[in-house]
Amino acid sequence: MARQPNSLPTQPLSETQRDFLIRPFLIETDPQETHEQPHRHNFQEILWVRSGRGKHAIDGLELTIQPNTFYLIAKGQVHQLITGIDLDGLVIRFTDAFLPNFLSQEMGHYQTVLFNNVTINHTLPVPPNALPNFEALLGLLLAEFNSADGRANQEILRHLLTVLLIKLGKVQREVVSGGGTAVSPEAQLFHEFTLLLEEQYSQTHTVQDFAQMLNITPRQLSDITRQFVGRTAKHLIEERLMLEAKRLLTFTNLSVKEIAHRLGYKDPSHFSKIFKKKTKTTPQAYKTT
Template identity: 85%
Template sequence: MTKSTTLPTQPLAETERDFLIRPFIIETDPQETHEQPHRHNFQEILWVRSGQGKHVIDGHALTIQPHTCYLIAKGQVHQLITGINLDGLVIRFTDAFLPNFLSEEMGHYQTVLFNNVTINHTLPIPPEALSNFEALLNLLLAEFVAGNGRSNQEVLRHLLTVLLVKLGQVQQEVIRGGGTAVSPEAQLFHAFTLLLEDQYPQNHAVQNYARQLNITPRQLSDISSQLVGRKAKHLIEDRLLLEAKRLLTFTNLSVKEIAHKLGYKDPSHFSKIFKKKTQTTPQSYKTN
């Protein structure tokens, strides 16, 4: 694979606008397998009814299982390796496609389902929920295929909202074993993840995020620990480390260039932190 200074970003096709749902076409389109690692500028859900395969998200190899959703957040590095007799759906959407009220009242969907902070990409659908889940997806697909104007777009937006709420309920069970209410803590954590995703290269300190959220650093760390089991400081470090690994693996940027890109004024300090986290130097990681 030829490396460049940037990772390729795969957009939604112009004709797809801000939303797409379609069946897998892996068996008829060889380009969908053995693809090069890439980022998305949209959120993606892979729904697998049956079949098998393997894909990689941010370096984590996952075996594809039936009756499972795989969540790929905007910005994550993704590569589909193999797909055999896969039956299912691909759902892609931009944040701009969502109804306004979703961002206001259910904005935690990005925290729970799509983020670059936690590493839970796999969401098995419980057997008792399969029938209703399939019915919702079939309705979403039929409405997309019908494609009859503005009212159709509104229906798609709200069906997608229902899907995200349902997936959020299942995911909350997986992560916390708890209920589905949108707590003030969840809303704050959602806001933190948005700030983190936007500011991590230049903003490495917990207190800077806490100040923007009008809470103390201790409160932010407590909320983070409560919701995802890790302190805010560690999530910031994890996000920086994740991006460092992406850039070392998939670009030809030098270690010094990557350090500066991630906001480290002293490349040796970046190398020291990276080695502490990974037990190897950035240059060795890049070479290997």
Template identity: 35%
Template sequence: MGEPIKTYEMPEITNQRAFQIYEVQGKTIQSKTYPHETTRPHRHRYYEVCVFVNGAGRHDIDFESHVIHSNSVHFLSPGQVHLISRENDYHGYLMVFSRDFFALEAYHEDPLFQMPFFNNPTLIPILNLDPADFNELLVLILQIRKEYLQWNGFTSDILRNYLQIFLIKCKQYYMSYFAEQNKTMDPHFSLVQQFNALLEQRYKQVHQVQDYANLMGLSPANLNKYVRNITGFTAGEIILDRLMLQAKRYLIYTDLSNKQIAYQLNYQDPSYFSRIFKRKTGFSPSDFRRIENEKYQH
């Protein structure tokens, strides 16, 4: 089996390092302060925003491959497995930040779970913009980088507020660009976002639609109806897809056995887990692990 997936932490906690921004030109990141190598699929415990000025290459996110377009923004949440393959004429910026840095002043709900492109297994975390809209975001990026490079006692607060403005603008564009496709203007869209946030936090322990409906003060029938209307899938299908995604991650990026993976995901019967996995993917867990590892080794 290949080398297990690496999970990268933010560097040692300082106000400065709880947020970082890098300019990237060409195939590799030249900065010595960047927290990790990027030649193999990996994941982070922090958030990452990839701003592509000149798109050249491919971005693999959780077993889906995406062409990198110019004037685009890709959003990565903690735990997502990804790999950016850049070409020589690539140019862009990377912002990385911890959950605590962004949500320092949030006393109730986590504001990052209100962004449709973060922590959301049902929506693509990619925003391809027209040049005029992208330029508005690029102006913010350049101002953020300017503040970052002249760090002083006020910089953390300034960056936190700039980051909030940047992400809210991205949310505005995301909901505008995908309003019809993802029904972001539907009155139940925020409710489905709440379901996604609960799912991301509890999917290993909670598998039943009834339990999520109870947490949200809804009937299972209504939860299924609202989720299907927005996503095209029932709540039960979304739950199962999230479990199978985590199973794929375990199979490719850990040495856990099929039985151990089943227990990690709260399946008490490993043979039942294997049957469900094969029904959803077309492969047994062992075959999936072998085929995907051969792909990454090449």
């Protein structure tokens, strides 16, 4: 696997579609999507696989591609489409800025459910009874995207995407916790924590500091994270740090010392100690495997 000297390449949407894109995913006519190098995106991505099979790696986790399934790739995650046979479906890509402003609080909740680097469930199989509704919605999105450009066109796309995310959020919550649609104060705090964690993980490593940013106690923060994902805030902070460490060890030529400093560890030996505790191997050994 080729390594980048300092960091992974980050791909933008495109020169012409800066905030939203939807297109058919046909492996026979889209060879550039196969055997691609690991990379990051600066947008959220949804793959809808209608039929076919293959393999797709997200943050080093190899997933078997199955029909009638959505695959979610969060902004910043390392991913790679490895193989595909007779794949048919759609690719949807969008930036955070594309979502409607008036739904920011609710959409923030759905983005927390669907797209984050810690708790994301990458695979969302669609129940058979829900397939017609999803296909109809995706058809509307694709038709509107391919129609004439204009302000109204963009607004329609935004709202159709909003409906899709809400429906996917419902499926995700049912998979994870058995339901519930209201955006509670605890859910809003959990959303704010995940955003802060994504922004601050390389500068802030303690539950106390994150809790202070949220104006709650460390115990309250851990109670909230346990409620939504069954893990303490400390566990999520360490998990996010180790995820980024694994990415940098696998996909860059940075030394262990450089990675430790990039992740905010002043003492590289402390980083190595935590990494070994969490992964049962040293950073150097992980890098060479």
